Amino acid sequence: MRRDIAVEMPKTRSRTALKLKPRKLVAQALALTVLAVGAVIVMIPFAWMLSTSVKPAGQVFIFPPIWIPNPIRWSNYLEVLTLPDYPFPTFFLNTIIITTGCMVGQLFGASIVGYSFARLRWIGRDKVFLLVLATMMLPPQVTMIPQFILFYKIGWIDTFKPLIVPILFGGAPFCIFLMRQFFMTIPFELDDAARIDGCGVLGIYWHILMPLSRPALGTIAIFTTLWNWNDFFGPLIYLNSRNKFTLAVALALLRYSPYGATRWHLLMAATVMVVAPIIILFFVAQRYFIQGIVFTGVKG
Amino acid sequence: MTVAFLGHKMSRTRFRENIAGWLLASPWLIGFVLFTAGPMVVSLVLSLTKWEIITPPQFVGLDNYVKLAADPLVGQSLKVTTIYAAVSVPLYLVLGLFLALMLNQRVPGIAFWRTIYYIPSVISGVGVSILWMWVFNRDFGILNFILWKLFGIQGPGWLSTQEWALPSIIIMSLWSVGGSMVLNLAGLQGIPTELYEAARIDGANSFHQLRYITIPMLSPVLFFTLVMGIIGALQAFTPAYVMTSGGPNNATLFLMLYLYSNAFEWLKMGYASALAWLLFVYIMLMTLLVIRSSSAWVFYQGELKGR
Numbered sequence: 334m335r336r337d338i339a340v341e342m343p344k345t346r347s348r349t350a351l352k353l354k355p356r357k358l359v360a361q362a363l364a365l366t367v368l369a370v371g372a373v374i375v376m377i378p379f380a381w382m383l384s385t386s387v388k389p390a391g392q393v394f395i396f397p398p399i400w401i402p403n404p405i406r407w408s409n410y411l412e413v414l415t416l417p418d419y420p421f422p423t424f425f426l427n428t429i430i431i432t433t434g435c436m437v438g439q440l441f442g443a444s445i446v447g448y449s450f451a452r453l454r455w456i457g458r459d460k461v462f463l464l465v466l467a468t469m470m471l472p473p474q475v476t477m478i479p480q481f482i483l484f485y486k487i488g489w490i491d492t493f494k495p496l497i498v499p500i501l502f503g504g505a506p507f508c509i510f511l512m513r514q515f516f517m518t519i520p521f522e523l524d525d526a527a528r529i530d531g532c533g534v535l536g537i538y539w540h541i542l543m544p545l546s547r548p549a550l551g552t553i554a555i556f557t558t559l560w561n562w563n564d565f566f567g568p569l570i571y572l573n574s575r576n577k578f579t580l581a582v583a584l585a586l587l588r589y590s591p592y593g594a595t596r597w598h599l600l601m602a603a604t605v606m607v608v609a610p611i612i613i614l615f616f617v618a619q620r621y622f623i624q625g626i627v628f629t630g631v632k633g
Numbered sequence: 634m635t636v637a638f639l640g641h642k643m644s645r646t647r648f649r650e651n652i653a654g655w656l657l658a659s660p661w662l663i664g665f666v667l668f669t670a671g672p673m674v675v676s677l678v679l680s681l682t683k684w685e686i687i688t689p690p691q692f693v694g695l696d697n698y699v700k701l702a703a704d705p706l707v708g709q710s711l712k713v714t715t716i717y718a719a720v721s722v723p724l725y726l727v728l729g730l731f732l733a734l735m736l737n738q739r740v741p742g743i744a745f746w747r748t749i750y751y752i753p754s755v756i757s758g759v760g761v762s763i764l765w766m767w768v769f770n771r772d773f774g775i776l777n778f779i780l781w782k783l784f785g786i787q788g789p790g791w792l793s794t795q796e797w798a799l800p801s802i803i804i805m806s807l808w809s810v811g812g813s814m815v816l817n818l819a820g821l822q823g824i825p826t827e828l829y830e831a832a833r834i835d836g837a838n839s840f841h842q843l844r845y846i847t848i849p850m851l852s853p854v855l856f857f858t859l860v861m862g863i864i865g866a867l868q869a870f871t872p873a874y875v876m877t878s879g880g881p882n883n884a885t886l887f888l889m890l891y892l893y894s895n896a897f898e899w900l901k902m903g904y905a906s907a908l909a910w911l912l913f914v915y916i917m918l919m920t921l922l923v924i925r926s927s928s929a930w931v932f933y934q935g936e937l938k939g940r
Contacts, residue, residue: 364736367735368746372749375808377775378753378765381764382764397782398778445657445660446657446661455653455654455658456641458658461658464665472916474868475906475909476672476676477672478676478679478905478906482902501664502668509661565874588766588875612756615752616748
């Protein structure tokens with residue numbers, strides 16, 4: 334209810350807490366209990382994954398399950414990294430290349446196009462911007478097959494190009510929208526002042542607006558990284574040879590084992606390695622995450 | 634000095650700004666033609682052909698759409714996709730709202746709880762599906778162990794039985810409820826406290842406050858989550874592909890999975906294009922339906938000021 338108490342002002346909170354009525358305290362305790370139970374439920378799959386990832390193969394299929402295996406077998410991770418015919422480090426590198434390419438492309442594409450929509454006056458601008466908004470609603474299925482055929486015809490199948498190049502053309506309409514909205518909030522006087530000092534159109538973009546747009550750029554960078562790191566469908570249809578696979582495709586492949594039964598201890602170790610970078614990113618850049626979610630939800 | 638441009642007379646500076654504007658927006662325009670508008674037209678044409686990539690395309694008129702209507706797997710996949718969206722999205726919304734309300738009770742450590750609940754939303758994708766396959770494992774999975782330990786229930790083969798496979802995927806989708814929670818929490822924190830104080834003076838109890846203040850004030854956020862949730866759920870693919878391959882006995886044959894198989898496994902590009910249009914129209918219809926209904930239940934503060 335009181336947002337200032339909840340988020341920004343811990344001092345006020347402790348003072349108010351003393352004045353709380355007993356009924357409020359009961360409600361609070363109840364809420365806390367519910368949250369704690371829920372948090373345990375949410376965390377169990379993670380714990381299960383970590384526990385399995387360090388089990389010796391012989392302790393995986395045991396009922397009732399063991400939470401802390403004996404001995405703890407860290408070498409499962411090493412085993413995943415050195416599996417025959419399954420170059421995990423290459424998958425990692427591929428994913429990093431694609432994710433970075435998409436992120437850089439998205440930052441430049443969305444900011445340049447957004448700049449044009451926000452700061453330059455040109456005939457037809459608002460109609461074109463409406464079109465951008467309309468494509469936000471468009472689910473990608475109807476363009477997917479012709480796009481695939483296009484990339485197939487120009488020989489781009491089994492390369493990273495179909496995954497990166499389309500993003501250079503402005504990328505996700507949502508990011509264009511976000512950049513435009515952010516640029517609109519920056520005072521126009523800055524442009525005028527820069528123009529008088531001899532700054533051109535691109536100069537204003539690069540020297541004035543971009544440095545002031547760190548929050549929006551950060552949000553876009555984080556979300557683009559997230560989407561592309563997790564993306565499965567694109568790499569699944571465009572990449573064929575194993576040494577081109579991304580982590581997502583490779584992880585799905587590891588479900589199958591040459592010996593029949595799924596090797597869950599290795600599969601979980603691989604999953605930990607795939608999701609860990611994203612979770613670390615989340616902790617490092619949490620501010621941008623929350624900002625981005627709030628922006629998408631409340632403004633969208 | 635004036636210049637004529639696109640039928641408008643303008644000064645030199647305005648002309649140069651026009652050129653710069655169009656130039657800087659042109660990447661998007663080119664991309665739009667190349668990757669959106671063009672492919673949409675091609676897709677429509679393709680849906681009228683029989684084409685298996687190796688042989689040249691063959692015009693068949695509305696044949697694909699006729700086949701589509703008679704294909705029992707299309708009916709099945711529509712059913713599966715609809716049930717998934719109709720059950721998972723409302724649960725996602727309600728659970729997210731409930732958790733946000735709990736968090737909003739001045740509980741200590743709000744950032745800590747928010748972080749814990751939000752983590753699963755961050756790692757969506759194959760990793761989540763793989764992880765939950767192991768959670769759902771009939772003989773050695775943690776879920777059945779907990780059921781047995783706490784309630785003495787012998788859990789079902791979650792992903793391997795026809796009746797539990799789809800509910801399993803729905804349960805898994807709720808793991809990322811933190812996304813909805815964070816949105817709702819941001820919405821809740823934006824509701825002015827005076828509204829509640831005024832209501833309390835008028836004798837409103839907690840339920841009244843929830844029903845007549847919280848929900849209406851939160852309705853734009855709920856609306857947004859609902860629309861995005863429906864669009865996302867109707868396009869679900871990864872869980873079915875990774876966890877069940879659409880089985881058992883097509884119990885989790887999502888429309889998107891069936892589309893994928895037709896296009897990229899059996900290379901029936903014409904038929905798959907027709908399927909893509911079916912999915913597209915279905916998503917649009919559902920979205921429009923929700924948007925239409927919104928005037929009845931979504932409340933924007935700005936509207937009040939306008940009157």
